[in-house]
Amino acid sequence: MSQPLTRISTLNLVLETPKGRGVFATALIPAGTVIDTAPVLLLSERDFDEHVTHTSLLHYSYNWPTPTDDGKSSVLRQAIVLGLGSMFNHSARRQNVGWKRNLEKQVVVYTALRDIAKGEELLISYGPHLTFVDAEEAMWQRGREAESGEDFLGGIEV
Structure with missing residues (x-):
């Protein structure tokens, strides 16, 4: 219970x-x-x-x-x-x-x-349907791609 x-x-x-x-x-x-x-x-x-x-x-x-x-x-x-x-x-x-x-x-x-x-x-x-730019997600994506050497297109400047 x-x-x-x-x-x-x-x-x-x-x-x-x-x-x-x-x-x-x-x-x-x-x-x-x-x-x-x-x-x-x-x-x-x-x-x-x-x-x-x-x-x-x-x-x-x-x-x-x-x-x-x-x-x-x-x-x-x-x-x-x-x-x-x-x-x-x-x-x-x-x-x-x-x-x-x-x-x-x-x-x-x-x-x-x-x-x-x-x-x-x-x-x-x-x-999933945000009406604003998800700054946290953009930062996470940028950090992940920096580790992998991939380019990140889009997002915002931090």
Whole structure:
């Protein structure tokens, strides 16, 4: 029988990171711990197109599948995640926090994928379809190709 997940409140929002704001552990977070259960605000297509796309909120929206009236299919809407949910930075290779949508309750649950040390940044994967250049991935790729002697085309200058 698995142990119940526990929610912790040992997080600190930090403003000084190269990626922008980040969330850091202020104590050890054991694997399997529910770090945050964040409510979402579902946006209408009109609100998203006419308002959010013209603000910095655009960078904090999540895709949110919503059932159609017939209940047989779904449409993709956008949602703004409240609480710490929108403050987790992205990492394709070093994520230590997983996230899962609860469509019925309109929340996102964030869970530690492994033990997270005190002082470590909490990172999630935003998925494969990023709307920004993944600086971390470009640096990793550059380092890998420098070791192998291959040329790296694309990415950003660091």
